[in-house]
Amino acid sequence: MRSVESLIFEKGAPGRRAATMTAMDVPTEALESMVPASMLRKEPAPLPEVSEIEIVRHYTHLSQRNFGVDTGFYPLGSCTMKYNPKLNEDMAVLPGFAHIHPLQPDSTVQGAIQLIYELEQYLAEISGMARVTLQPSAGAHGELTGLMLIKAYHEHNGQGHRNLVLIPDNAHGTNPASATLADYRSVEVKSDAQTGGIDMEHLKALLDANAANIAAIMMTNPNTLGLFDSKIAEIATLVHEVGGQLYYDGANANAVLGITRPGDMGFDVVHFNLHKTCSTPHGGGGPGAGPIGVKEHLVPFLPGPMPARNEQGYSWEDVGPLSIGKMRANKGNFGVLVRAYTYIRTYGPDGLLHVSQSAILNANYLKHALESDYEIAYPQTCQHEFVATAERQKEEHDVTALDIAKRLLDFGMYAPTVYFPLIVHEAMMIEPTETETRETLDYFVSVMRQIAEEARTNPEIVKTAPHTTPVGRLDQALAARKPNLRWTMGQEGTH
Amino acid sequence: MSYIPNTPEDQQAMLATLGLSSLEELLSPVPENVRLRRALDLPPALAEPDLKRLLGTMAVRNKNLDTTISFLGAGTYDHAVPSVVPHLQHRSEFVTSYTPYQPEVSQGMLQAIYEFQTMVCQITGLDIANASLYDGATALIEAVLLAIGPGGRGEVVISMGVDPQYRRVLHTYAHARGFNVKEVPTRDGVTSVEDLDAAVSATTAAVVIQQPNFFGCIEDMRAIEPIAHKGKAVFVTTITEPASLGMLASPGDYGADIAVGELMSFGNTMSYGGPALGFMAARNKYMRLLPGRLVGQTVEEGGDKRTGYVLTLQTREQHIRRERATSNICTNQSLLAVGATIYMAAIGKQGFRELGELCLQKAHYAFRQITAIPGYSAKFGSLFFDEFVITAPVSSHKLQRHLDQAGIIGGYALHGSYPDMENDILFCVTETRAKEDIDTLVSVLKEVQA
Numbered sequence: 001m002r003s004v005e006s007l008i009f010e011k012g013a014p015g016r017r018a019a020t021m022t023a024m025d026v027p028t029e030a031l032e033s034m035v036p037a038s039m040l041r042k043e044p045a046p047l048p049e050v051s052e053i054e055i056v057r058h059y060t061h062l063s064q065r066n067f068g069v070d071t072g073f074y075p076l077g078s079c080t081m082k083y084n085p086k087l088n089e090d091m092a093v094l095p096g097f098a099h100i101h102p103l104q105p106d107s108t109v110q111g112a113i114q115l116i117y118e119l120e121q122y123l124a125e126i127s128g129m130a131r132v133t134l135q136p137s138a139g140a141h142g143e144l145t146g147l148m149l150i151k152a153y154h155e156h157n158g159q160g161h162r163n164l165v166l167i168p169d170n171a172h173g174t175n176p177a178s179a180t181l182a183d184y185r186s187v188e189v190k191s192d193a194q195t196g197g198i199d200m201e202h203l204k205a206l207l208d209a210n211a212a213n214i215a216a217i218m219m220t221n222p223n224t225l226g227l228f229d230s231k232i233a234e235i236a237t238l239v240h241e242v243g244g245q246l247y248y249d250g251a252n253a254n255a256v257l258g259i260t261r262p263g264d265m266g267f268d269v270v271h272f273n274l275h276k277t278c279s280t281p282h283g284g285g286g287p288g289a290g291p292i293g294v295k296e297h298l299v300p301f302l303p304g305p306m307p308a309r310n311e312q313g314y315s316w317e318d319v320g321p322l323s324i325g326k327m328r329a330n331k332g333n334f335g336v337l338v339r340a341y342t343y344i345r346t347y348g349p350d351g352l353l354h355v356s357q358s359a360i361l362n363a364n365y366l367k368h369a370l371e372s373d374y375e376i377a378y379p380q381t382c383q384h385e386f387v388a389t390a391e392r393q394k395e396e397h398d399v400t401a402l403d404i405a406k407r408l409l410d411f412g413m414y415a416p417t418v419y420f421p422l423i424v425h426e427a428m429m430i431e432p433t434e435t436e437t438r439e440t441l442d443y444f445v446s447v448m449r450q451i452a453e454e455a456r457t458n459p460e461i462v463k464t465a466p467h468t469t470p471v472g473r474l475d476q477a478l479a480a481r482k483p484n485l486r487w488t489m490g491q492e493g494t495h
Numbered sequence: 496m497s498y499i500p501n502t503p504e505d506q507q508a509m510l511a512t513l514g515l516s517s518l519e520e521l522l523s524p525v526p527e528n529v530r531l532r533r534a535l536d537l538p539p540a541l542a543e544p545d546l547k548r549l550l551g552t553m554a555v556r557n558k559n560l561d562t563t564i565s566f567l568g569a570g571t572y573d574h575a576v577p578s579v580v581p582h583l584q585h586r587s588e589f590v591t592s593y594t595p596y597q598p599e600v601s602q603g604m605l606q607a608i609y610e611f612q613t614m615v616c617q618i619t620g621l622d623i624a625n626a627s628l629y630d631g632a633t634a635l636i637e638a639v640l641l642a643i644g645p646g647g648r649g650e651v652v653i654s655m656g657v658d659p660q661y662r663r664v665l666h667t668y669a670h671a672r673g674f675n676v677k678e679v680p681t682r683d684g685v686t687s688v689e690d691l692d693a694a695v696s697a698t699t700a701a702v703v704i705q706q707p708n709f710f711g712c713i714e715d716m717r718a719i720e721p722i723a724h725k726g727k728a729v730f731v732t733t734i735t736e737p738a739s740l741g742m743l744a745s746p747g748d749y750g751a752d753i754a755v756g757e758l759m760s761f762g763n764t765m766s767y768g769g770p771a772l773g774f775m776a777a778r779n780k781y782m783r784l785l786p787g788r789l790v791g792q793t794v795e796e797g798g799d800k801r802t803g804y805v806l807t808l809q810t811r812e813q814h815i816r817r818e819r820a821t822s823n824i825c826t827n828q829s830l831l832a833v834g835a836t837i838y839m840a841a842i843g844k845q846g847f848r849e850l851g852e853l854c855l856q857k858a859h860y861a862f863r864q865i866t867a868i869p870g871y872s873a874k875f876g877s878l879f880f881d882e883f884v885i886t887a888p889v890s891s892h893k894l895q896r897h898l899d900q901a902g903i904i905g906g907y908a909l910h911g912s913y914p915d916m917e918n919d920i921l922f923c924v925t926e927t928r929a930k931e932d933i934d935t936l937v938s939v940l941k942e943v944q945a
Contacts, residue, residue, distance in 0.1 A: 004801050005602075008610050008840050019577035019841040021849045025930040026860035031852075034859055035742065035878055039713060042748050045618045045740065047844045052579055055840050059583040059607070059833075066603030068591030076593055083498050084591050087543050093581075093764065096554025101567045102768025103907055104558065105899060111556030112767050125536050137629035137769070138826035140813070148671045177813035177823035181640075182671050186818045228524040258535050259522055265529045275826065279498075283830025284604035285594035285788065286627070287770030290826075303667070325667030329570060329632040329660040329757075330768025342550060348540030351497055357518040358499045358506070364521055365509045381524055409600050414593075420814075437500045438509060464797075469599040471803040472795045479793035479807040483782060485623050486613040487792075494792075494802035 003470060005061050006494050009487045012050030019052075046489065065470045066284070067414055073440050075366075077385045077417040077429025078172065078224055080254045080276035085346070088280065088339035097338050102330040106315045112334065113314035117307040119341045120291075126344075126352070127250075127270045128263020129293030133302050134332040139251060141327065142271030142290030143178035143218070145303065148324045149269060149294060150216045150245045151182055152301040156322060159243060162215040166206060166244075168198055170225055170421035172251060175218045184215055191423060196378045197229035207242050214244035221248065221265065222255050222383035224421040224429065226363060236266025245269065253277045254433070255360060255384035258353030268295045278340035289336040303327050358434035359384040362441060366432055369445040373452035377424045385431035387424050388416075394426050399455040399462050401426040406473065407454070407465035411447045497540075558904065560765070564932045566861075567905030568882045568923025569709070570631070570658045570735045571768055572760040574850070575927050577841045580762040584834040594788070594829070598805045605804035608790040608829060611836040618740045618839070618847070619754040620747020621776040626788040627828040628773030631757030632664040635703065635733050637775060637786040637822055638753045639665065642701035642729035643674055644784075645819070649700030650675040654686040656708030657733055659912035665703075674700070684712040684875030684884065686719065697726045705733040706743070710921065711858075711882025712875060716749035729753060737761055738925065739880045741851025746776070753777045762838025763831045772831040783808060786822030853926035854881035861924045861933045868941050874919050882923045884909065884916075888945040891920040901939045 031040075050058075068074075074081035092098065100109055116134055123132045136142035147165070154162045165179040168189045176186040187206060190199040198219075207214060217239050222228045229235070236246055248262040248270035254277050256262075262270040274280050275288035282288070294302065303326050304319030316331075347355060360383050367376055367386040377387040390401040405415030405428070417429040432441060454462050466472065484491075501509070510516060522530075541549065560573055567573075588603060595601030595608075608626045615624035628634040635657075643649045651669070653662060655678050662678065669676045679691045686704055695702055702723035706714050716732070723730035732746045734756035746754035758772040759765070777785060791807035794800040813820040842850060858881040866873050870888035887894045891908035898905070906922035913919075924933065 002799070002801065004803075005606065007606070007613075008836075009613065015845075017843045017845055018579060019843075019846055021842070021846055021853060022575060022926050022929075024853060024856060026857050026933070028856045029859055031855075034855060035713065038717065039715075039744055039878070041740070041742060041744055044844055045620075045745070045847055047614060047617055047842070047847050048840045049844050050840055052841070055579055055837065056583065058840075059837055060586065062603035062607055063583070063586040063588040064603065065606070066588040066592050066595075067597075067600035068588045070587040070591045074593065076596075079593055081591075081593055085498055087546065089585070089590070091546070091550045091554075092766070094551065094554040095559040095561045096557040097550075098764035098766050099559040099561050100557045100767045101560065101565060101573070101765055101904065102571050103567050103569055104565075104904055105895065108558040108563075108899070108904065109556075109767065111553035114556070115553055122537055128531075137633070137771075138824070140823040140825045141629060141633070144671075144823060148667070151671055172825075173812075173814040173817045173820070174823050174825050176818035177816075177820040180645075180818045180820070181668075181823050183673050222524075230524060230526045233526070233528050256525075258531060260525050260529045260531055264531060273826075281590045281830070282593045282826075283828075284589055284592045284601075284608075284833065285829035286827040287829075287831060288826040324671070326660065326663040327633075327667065328630050328664060328769075329658070329771070330630075333766075333769040333771075335764065335766035335770050338550070342546060345538060345541050345546055345549070346543075347497065349535040349537045351540045352535060352537070354497070354499060357521070358501065360521045361506060361509055361518060362501075364513055368513055381521060383524065405597065406599065409597060414600065415597050417596075434499050438505045466599050470602050471599055471801055472798055474598050474803040474805050475793045475796050476805055476807070479791040479805050480810075483789075483807060484792040485782070485789055485807075486609070486616050 004494050005065060007487050008048045008050060008058055010493055011054050011058060012048055014049055016049045016051050018050060018055050072412045073436060073444055074414040075416050075430045075432050076414060077431040078251055080431060080433055082279050082433035083435035084279050084281040088342045091342045092335045092338045110313050113307050115341050116337060117309055117314055119337055120307060122344050123272060123291055124293055126257060127293040128261030129270060130296040131299050131302060132291050132293040134291045134337055135303050135327050136290040136292055137328055137333055138286065138288040139271055139273040139290045140174040140178055142292045143174055144181050145292045145327050146247050146269040146271055147178055147182035147184060149298050149301045152324050153298055154215060162213050164210055164213045165215055166217040168219060169423050170223055171218060171220060172249060175249060196225040196227040197231055198235060200231060207238055211242040214242050216245040216247050218247040218249055220252050222252050225378055225387050226382040226385035227378055228383050232265045251276060252384060255356055257356040258349060259356055268298060274336055274340040278343045280336045280339040287333050287336055289333040355434050362432040362434060362436060366430060366441055370448055373449050385429060388428045388430060389424060390426040390428060393455040397455045397459045399459050401428050403462045403465060404451055407451050407462045408447065409466040410468045413444060563902060563904050564935060565904040566922045566924060566936060567907055569907040569921055570660065571765060572736050573925050573927045574738060574760045576762055579841055580834055580837045583837050589830060589833055595806060598803060602804060604829065605790050607833045607836055609792060609804050611832040612790060614836060614839045615774050615776050619776040620745030621754055622779040623782055624774060624776040625785050626790055627832045628775055628787055628824065629828065630771035630773045631735050632661040634755035634773030634775050635661050636665060636668050638731045638755045639701050641781065641784050647700060648674055650677055650698050651701045652677045652679060652694045652699050653703040654679050656681045656686050656710060657703060657705040658709045658735060684710045684877040685714050688718055692722050695722055695726060695728060699726050699728040701729045701731050703731045703733060707736060707739055707880040710875065710884050711879040712877040713743065713880060720750040731755060736881065738850050738854050741847045742855055758835045759831065762834035770828055770831055772828045772835055783811060784821055787824045787827055850926055857926060857928055858883065858924040861922065864933065864937045865940060870944050871940060881925055882921055884919050884921050887918045887920055889943055890917055894920060894943055897943045898939060903936060903939060
């Protein structure tokens with residue numbers, strides 16, 4: 001089972017090649033007459049010299065050394081690793097979507113602008129917002145966009161001095177990182193040990209002490225504990241009273257479709273992670289898309305251009321002078337948007353509601369089944385995910401959340417998100433999603449129980465896991481101490 | 496249709512284990528004052544065949560580059576993608592995986608990204624590279640933020656030869672983050688060295704030059720480098736057309752500190768401009784300041800000490816460092832990086848150079864043919880790679896309309912970004928344009944006269 005795949009650079013031989021180039025079908029000119037020697041490359045780039053069969057075997061082998069949703073259960077909390085429909089992949093590579101240039105005249109891309117225009121309407125309805133920009137490339141990019149909108153809004157209202165963003169202690173790391181990038185200072189809000197929601201007394205104290213300087217609060221609801229903060233309407237009122245704005249981190253939106261809307265909860269800005277909620281594939285870390293929805297008062301600040309529709313058809317419209325500008329080149333991750341559009345049209349309104357209901361059922365079903373063997377951080381009804389812990393196993397058998405995560409890999413399943421949220425010791429954040437069968441959930445439970453049993457009777461097998469994967473646990477400390485971030489000629493071969 | 500496998504009967508049985516009888520009971524934590532008590536106002540669900548018809552109809556309303564001759568570049572380039580690339584890139588073990596946080600079952604993606612980082616170093620001539628960024632524009636921003644440093648307020652000097660969209664994004668970030676941007680004009684299509692010299696000062700944090708620049712012109716980087724480095728600034732080069740690196744001096748050759756840019760055109764589809772593939776390569780000394788993910792080679796902790804790959808130096812990143820992270824980026828463009836990696840392996844050492852030469856020769860052939868038409872002239876005398884600016888006898892708007900009627904897309908009308916360039920149009924000729932396409936363009940242009 002254990003093996004190593006040598007690097008592509010260690011394969012092939014001088015002169016070997018795969019793809020051939022198109023013919024030089026134009027009369028040529030002497031190179032020196034076009035570019036002087038001093039401006040030419042000194043040495044050819046030492047790219048691999050390999051044949052097509054070597055490439056095919058190499059990357060096929062690599063794919064076989066990689067675990068995806070198509071391989072097995074992927075209960076990675078807050079990442080919403082649901083099934084990625086094949087239909088959506090096929091739609092995204094239609095030549096009319098995949099082979100169009102971003103600067104083509106609007107008249108030649110009517111279908112593309114229509115899709116973007118309609119997707120904006122759908123996302124606005126789902127989130128309860130006035131308008132949505134599809135420009136941001138990912139969730140964190142959306143967060144930054146949203147904070148820039150809030151900043152522009154405050155500046156426009158003579159409130160440019162507001163410099164604080166409240167962020168709960170269980171928030172995603174991107175929230176404070178995005179706040180820094182927007183030149184804001186993050187202030188942590190404690191969560192309530194009982195409800196898992198925001199500690200209202202702490203929030204009120206922070207709002208009182210900093211009323212004039214609060215720019216915004218960033219929240220995820222349900223939060224990273226998988227718990228819906230039932231005080232949300234009150235929180236919105238309190239933050240708005242001091243002049244702050246409410247930002248909704250949509251990472252957990254898979255729990256709210258058709259049930260509640262960020263706009264109705266009182267949020268002013270919301271981002272979607274289409275690669276989570278709308279099932280566009282994660283691609284080993286990306287691409288994603290992080291559209292931003294806003295209430296009416298923030299519309300003038302949106303980045304441009306924005307899609308429009310009139311009698312002539314669809315077009316891109318420049319935005320007004322209050323716009324923050326532009327967040328990236330071109331219009332957004334269109335290929336991802338095609339998949340999200342297809343997803344929403346697949347389900348329709350009743351289907352999307354059923355998506356969230358089913359995700360919530362699956363999470364509660366797992367939580368209930370694991371209660372006998374693991375501590376559950378918050379025992380109440382969860383939404384789309386929950387946090388179990390390895391505290392019992394750690395205390396009694398020195399088996400950690402990491403050990404349990406690694407042992408799960410031996411059973412053909414991915415691991416939960418571990419050690420997050422930071423406020424829960426030995427956290428294992430589990431999100432099954434709606435696309436798993438009851439049998440898969442039952443299998444996961446049986447494996448988790450077996451691991452708990454192993455922790456009691458044979459902890460070594462857990463602590464030294466995984467045993468059946470292509471490689472065993474890797475030396476992270478060495479990787480950080482002596483970083484090797486690229487292959488170089490003459491480097492010792494892989495073994 | 497639906498991808499929810501459990502039937503109502505399954506769900507009833509699951510609810511029963513929870514002592515519940517309806518899905519609604521699970522929603523009790525959501526208070527009534529925020530519940531949506533109506534159906535979402537969305538179009539009804541469609542079955543797969545109906546969706547295929549719907550999306551197919553929308554797709555054919557777009558003129559695509561398989562069936563239309565295009566001379567549009569301006570930051571997004573059309574390079575042929577060998578069939579081997581999508582076949583391997585789209586293997587679902589890659590497509591449906593998450594960020595490789597569990598390396599033992601993610602060796603495939605980790606190794607592919609390690610190979611990507613290596614190839615980015617090989618083509619840029621720099622020491623290290625990260626695992627990807629959203630696109631060329633945001634990669635430029637990340638380089639500038641690195642140069643400014645945490646809490647910094649330095650000034651950024653950027654050539655007006657840099658893609659106008661990239662500069663717009665830079666201004667957007669600069670306003671929010673609170674740093675100044677000074678733009679340096681071009682002269683005869685390339686960065687004015689005198690103006691650059693005057694703009695760079697002791698407080699300059701970064702000097703940003705695009706190569707080839709937005710007009711397709713080749714900057715004299717050897718003349719620019721000492722100016723960029725006369726203070727403490729980081730010399731950042733932006734590359735939107737990576738095929739140029741097959742022929743032209745690499746950032747490593749001319750002394751750049753950081754190279755950023757766009758690699759979407761290597762092995763990936765254009766997809767109306769996104770998802771794109773931002774990259775960043777740098778000198779070794781910037782290793783611990785780099786944004787985004789880095790894959791490193793290591794060995795097993797025990798046993799046979801086999802080679803393996805992990806995400807490393809993660810203490811730079813948002814999920815560990817939070818508000819003190821080097822960037823807020825989390826999701827990046829891994830799958831596109833896999834595509835670019837397979838592409839670069841497929842064209843290989845020889846093909847990379849041939850690609851550069853094909854683009855260069857074909858563009859120069861087109862340039863000679865077009866500038867020979869009465870009424871059409873070269874805007875600039877500067878050297879160029881595979882794009883060039885032509886002053887037409889009519890407004891570029893009018894010219895574009897005519898080309899459109901003849902079924903040709905492009906080039907790019909420059910007056911939108913450079914208002915004084917009313918009749919100027921940017922043509923791009925990559926290896927994908929056959930001589931026949933170029934000759935067709937020339938004959939259509941001949942028909943358009945003042």
